[in-house]
Amino acid sequence: AILMGVVGASMSTASGGLLAISSVISRNLMQRIIRRRWMGKENWSDSKLLVVTRIAIIPMIVAGTLLGYFVPAPGIYLILAFDIVFAGAFAPLTFGLFWKKANMPAAMASLIIGSAIRLIFFFTMPEEWAGLDTMIPPIIAFIVFIVVALATQNKYPGKARHDVRDYVPPEEDVIAGEDLKHFKDGSESMPGEMNSSSPSGPDEDIANRRAL
Template sequence: MLMFFVVLYLFVTLAIGLYFARKVKDSNDYILSGRNLPLYIITATAFATWFGAETVIGTSGAVIEEGFIGIIEDPFGVALCLILIGVFFAKKLYNLNLTTLGDFYKLKYGRKVESVASIIIILSYFGWIAAQMLALGKILNIVTGIETTYGILIASTIVIIYTIFGGMYSIARVDFIQMIIIVLGLFMVVFQLVGAAGGLGNIFGQIPVGTFDIRPSLEPKEFLAWIAAWLTLGLGSIPQQDVYQRIMSAKSAKVAMWGSIIAGLLYLTIAMIPAFLGITASILYPELVTSLGDNELVLTSMILNHTNIFTQIIFFGALLSAIMSTASGALLAPSTVLSENIIKPYFKDLSDKKFLLLTRYSVIIMAVLSLGFALTQGSVYELVAGTYSLVLVTIFAPLAFGLYWKKANSLGAMLAMIIGGLTYLKMEYYSDGEFIIPALLVGLLASIFGMILGSLLPKILHTKLSDKQL
């Protein structure tokens, strides 16, 4: 019965996506949903940007192992990112009326910076998309017994089809429906487990002391690692096309701003449910923690073996909703950058109809390449690791300084990307690991230094030349 409802859910999702795809008339509808989405849909689609496999499965496993200190990056960092975007970035970017983040780098710094920044954005998505595809395959393997490879192909094909035809128009509306399923599904699971435990009091009475503590150790290395965990997604996800694309689809700058802020608060609230479920599972069924050997499997194992079929249908429906919402937006985002900022400049007088077709072909290209990653990797964590780090140490500074510092120029942006990126890569992959400062923090500081140096250098050199002439 579980397998039947999961398969039914997948095809109903496809049908809904294709239904809304009929409304797509031009590239603006496809990429930004006509820039007319109301607050409730903007909130839902921004929330869905990251609420995927890592949030549901990863959060529950990390809490079991480390407590709340282990989930700083996600969900706390993600919530911080959405709130910061709403407060400092949404209105300014919305009012520029651009299609992609790559367009901002072109407007502010020129074609060369646009190209480099766009390539970085595109490369950062392969692992993230593949991770969602792999997670979909593993979920289908768990509930139906089919091989993970076939699960990846089946579920990914459904996401790819409605993304190709419906773009953001379909994604935003499917996200709204799936968010409702996610929230209701997770709450229903909580109610059953709380009942099985004899009430919330019994659960909280058995939670180990310090589980909810998010304060870091004052030991320098651990404290700096804690700071880096906040910044990885807290700042590293700000210059990302998927969240930009969802928020810029709003009908006004005010809706874009509040949609992002509310989504951040909602994300943090709902993400506490998987964390609570992980803690509850470890208390009710401690044998799962010791026997499985992987804390990320505890939650799904508990649902399959210790809940009724109705709860299983609700939970796995919610889980698939979360992953599919994340996967669809993540697939469209780099495809849009590829078509708009990499390919389109080589074609003069490209009609809107041809550009729309080009973007759809770009979705296919990104999907095929990401599928390749998903089919050759076995770990969701390995695919996600480092996805946002390179973005943070290269293109965050040019975005932030470009919006808030009038002296920011193309030389500064280029130096920020080069110095920040090379510094991070050198420390992350070629150092002996003796530094107490995380490579991420050093790379970010190096990027900021490059941004300031490059922006001020022309004026400094001009002043020195003028002094010599005198």
């Protein structure tokens, strides 16, 4: 019974991870960036997006199976996975909350460089230096974030404040990746809210939102 519980938990974790990765690839990368932004085409239908998501799972399964078969070290991979997330995400999350000059290029640069350095250290760092391979990449990512943010302020200025918006986007907007994307600052009224300077109601606000 204990063994079956371990197997069940492992399968649940693996399926959740595969679904998350394939969803990011299909919706965020292929639909929002490649298809809509670069190619200028409309979003896929729900059924087509589901098919693309399922296809994107296949290379992830193959890569994970081959890696686990030829290098069976799940404990080390687990530590490496958390270290990569820590190295890549710590600087963007910290500066995004507390620094008004934080911007998108700095976040992308620190995320990519921090994660890549941690992965390189996994193969090159001597065993006697164990621990440094975890601490050095986020420090480098911090430096990269600051340098890139300051160098790109003219083109990508950071926001001095962060608005808190009480808004739940419609389901179709979430699927299409449209949630809150077109609202640039706090001066714009949210869909579903009454605008004191406009006689339009919630239904008209939502219609205007989807028309953007």
